[in-house]
Amino acid sequence: MSPCVKVPGDLPLPITSDHLRYEPPSAVTGRTDVVTVTPWLAPIVWDSTFNGALLDAIYMPRDITIATTVFAVGEYVRFLKDFLETAERHFFVGFKVHYYVFTDRPDQVPSVDMATGREVFIRPAQNHRRWQEIGAGRFKVIADFIETELHGRANYVFCFDVDAKFHSRWGPETLGRLVAALHPDWYGRKRHEFSYERRPASKAFMSADEGDFYYPAGAYGGELPSVHHMLTTCNDNFQMDAQQGIEAAWQEESHLNKYLWLYKPSVVLCPEYMWRDGILPTPPNIKMIRFSGVVKDYTKIRPGWPGSEV
Numbered sequence: 001m002s003p004c005v006k007v008p009g010d011l012p013l014p015i016t017s018d019h020l021r022y023e024p025p026s027a028v029t030g031r032t033d034v035v036t037v038t039p040w041l042a043p044i045v046w047d048s049t050f051n052g053a054l055l056d057a058i059y060m061p062r063d064i065t066i067a068t069t070v071f072a073v074g075e076y077v078r079f080l081k082d083f084l085e086t087a088e089r090h091f092f093v094g095f096k097v098h099y100y101v102f103t104d105r106p107d108q109v110p111s112v113d114m115a116t117g118r119e120v121f122i123r124p125a126q127n128h129r130r131w132q133e134i135g136a137g138r139f140k141v142i143a144d145f146i147e148t149e150l151h152g153r154a155n156y157v158f159c160f161d162v163d164a165k166f167h168s169r170w171g172p173e174t175l176g177r178l179v180a181a182l183h184p185d186w187y188g189r190k191r192h193e194f195s196y197e198r199r200p201a202s203k204a205f206m207s208a209d210e211g212d213f214y215y216p217a218g219a220y221g222g223e224l225p226s227v228h229h230m231l232t233t234c235n236d237n238f239q240m241d242a243q244q245g246i247e248a249a250w251q252e253e254s255h256l257n258k259y260l261w262l263y264k265p266s267v268v269l270c271p272e273y274m275w276r277d278g279i280l281p282t283p284p285n286i287k288m289i290r291f292s293g294v295v296k297d298y299t300k301i302r303p304g305w306p307g308s309e310v
């Protein structure tokens, strides 16, 4: 008889191989150097806490489509080639993936070989005088896009910064209702140190005794309705701040952090999933790097940055 896995809300589905053999899980041994579950019982996904082959076998029969959004506005289009090529090597390999590239330079989108079931779609994006507006503007664009185009066409959506590369597996261990990563600069620090917005006048305000983790705006995702709710709420709060002449300390990231304090993520990804190339040496609890931001020269790419050449 086929082994079956009950998928909540769906009929039980058989895993793809009747003969899948793997090390049985232990209830008493495992990683002890890091915390692998939040106080609200969401998994914190670290290397060695999951079996990738088993998860692939569970999710493959569901025939899911993963949408990804990535903005490449202005000079940031230069990062697309590496982003897409490395995603083809590591991101949901064997699954249907649709990359939606939002750009003002469609003619500069590189042509990258895609595996079957995987495709790049180009969508227009507006450039802005200030880099802060490009990042923060993503919330509304992605929320509208989920509503008008993605609904019914994908099961999950992940939203990424483009100035980053995949280095190893990113697969169905990251799927959940609402998924956020731990920021590599802050994951070992205390909540009062986090770079949350600290001015009470802002909708993103967090007091010193609030907050779970510090989450980056460079990688998050989940099921469409949850991501849509998060983005519309954050955008509304961002706009309300703007009407009062306030811009939160880290723009959209500050609002994202406020939201994720009030509406907890159902899956938390450890910083393997959102690293930054400049952090050296890599701490011992980071066993592998899966996705990492590249080191960049802001004067060459960011409009409105001090000394900017663009």
Ligand code: UDP
Residues within 6 Å of the ligand: 070, 071, 072, 073, 074, 075, 076, 077, 131, 134, 135, 160, 161, 162, 163, 218, 301, 302, 303
């Ligand atoms: N971005 C863009 N063009 C810009 C500025 C930003 O396309 O001129 C997009 C791009 O996807 C980038 C993301 O916004 O990865 C976040 O901006 P940035 O990387 O500058 O922010 P950081 O993470 O360095 O604070």
